[in-house]
Amino acid sequence: MPTGTDAKAESTPTKRGDTRKKMLVSAAQVMRERGAAGVTIDEVLARSGAPRGSVYYHFPDGRNQILTEALRYSGDSMTAMIDDAAGWGARALLREFVEFWERLLTEGDFTAGCPVVAAAIGSDDADPKLSAEAGAILGRWCTALTRAFANDGFDDGDAASLAVMSIAALEGAVVLSRSTRSTDPLRQVGEQLEFLIKAREFVVHHGIPGKHDPSSSATAATAVTPGSTAMAVAPISPDTPPA
Numbered sequence: 001m002p003t004g005t006d007a008k009a010e011s012t013p014t015k016r017g018d019t020r021k022k023m024l025v026s027a028a029q030v031m032r033e034r035g036a037a038g039v040t041i042d043e044v045l046a047r048s049g050a051p052r053g054s055v056y057y058h059f060p061d062g063r064n065q066i067l068t069e070a071l072r073y074s075g076d077s078m079t080a081m082i083d084d085a086a087g088w089g090a091r092a093l094l095r096e097f098v099e100f101w102e103r104l105l106t107e108g109d110f111t112a113g114c115p116v117v118a119a120a121i122g123s124d125d126a127d128p129k130l131s132a133e134a135g136a137i138l139g140r141w142c143t144a145l146t147r148a149f150a151n152d153g154f155d156d157g158d159a160a161s162l163a164v165m166s167i168a169a170l171e172g173a174v175v176l177s178r179s180t181r182s183t184d185p186l187r188q189v190g191e192q193l194e195f196l197i198k199a200r201e202f203v204v205h206h207g208i209p210g211k212h213d214p215s216s217s218a219t220a221a222t223a224v225t226p227g228s229t230a231m232a233v234a235p236i237s238p239d240t241p242p243a
Contacts (some may be wrong), residue, residue, distance in 0.1 A: 020058045022048040027070035032112035036119045036130055039067055067119070067130055074115045075137030082144045090148040091197055094166055098190035101174050102183045110181040117171050142167055152197075153204055162200065166193055 026047035030039045041055055041063055059065040081100065085093040104112075120134035142163045149159035169189050176185035 019048070019050050019054050021073075023050050023054065023058065023066065024070045024073045027066050028074040028115050029112065031067070031070060031074075031115040031118050032108075035121075036067055036071075039063070039070075041066070064129070068133055071115060071119045071130060071133050071137070075133070075140070078116070079137065079140050079144065082141055086144045086148040087151070088148075090145065090152050090162070090166075091194055093145060093148050094170070094190060094193055094197075097170055098186050101170070101177070101186055105174070105177055105183060105186075110178050113178045114171060114174050117175070138167065152201065154200070158200065158204075162197070169193060 023044055027039055027044045029047065030043050041052075044050075044066060045052060045055070055062065055066070059069070082093065082097070085096045088096075101114075116134050116137050119130050120138065142160070145163035145166060146156075146159045149162050150156060152159075154162065170186070170193075173186045173189035177183050
């Protein structure tokens with residue numbers, strides 16, 4: 001059991017850690033609402049309740065460091081959710097993703113979107129690291145989803161392309177849902193993705209319906225080769241004059 005001195009020593013880092021976390025959460029929230037360009041130190045301090053000195057203590061590189069670390073914090077949280085759900089299979093993971101964003105958008109009254117997409121498309125040219133960080137996070141999501149599709153029986157190429165298509169479609173649905181103030185786009189995209197995945201699973205197990213293997217079909221005619229007694233037989237029309 002820690003002594004009073006130990007407890008005091010432990011409480012200080014915890015308090016400092018809480019302040020830092022609150023600042024990151026606040027920065028991520030502003031990024032979701034206004035994009036990366038809309039994140040200001042004043043707004044982060046106002047939302048987190050942190051004193052101005054906390055900026056220089058926790059983020060000596062200033063605003064750019066706050067942006068990058070807030071994005072990484074948000075991305076890591078969502079990556080953990082995706083990783084946890086990956087073992088359930090791709091369809092279950094996508095349903096979890098849709099439900100997660102339905103809750104988030106509804107609870108926030110459609111005022112905030114995905115911070116990763118906001119950083120990917122809305123960061124200023126002065127901080128290319130932010131776009132690179134967003135790309136790395138999206139890449140991790142695609143990797144986790146690729147693994148889920150592979151576990152469902154898809155080969156590596158199909159699993160990777162399905163993962164990219166799913167992330168692109170769902171992130172687009174988040175944008176549509178926010179702009180229309182409705183979760184219908186998310187629900188509709190989720191339903192269509194599930195239908196597509198079921199169709200692709202059917203093809204994996206049963207092949208494409210109506211597609212025949214040419215090697216298993218009987219040939220219509222046999223080619224004549226030198227020394228061969230076989231000959232091609234052409235159909236004779238009733239109007240064909242005798243030779």
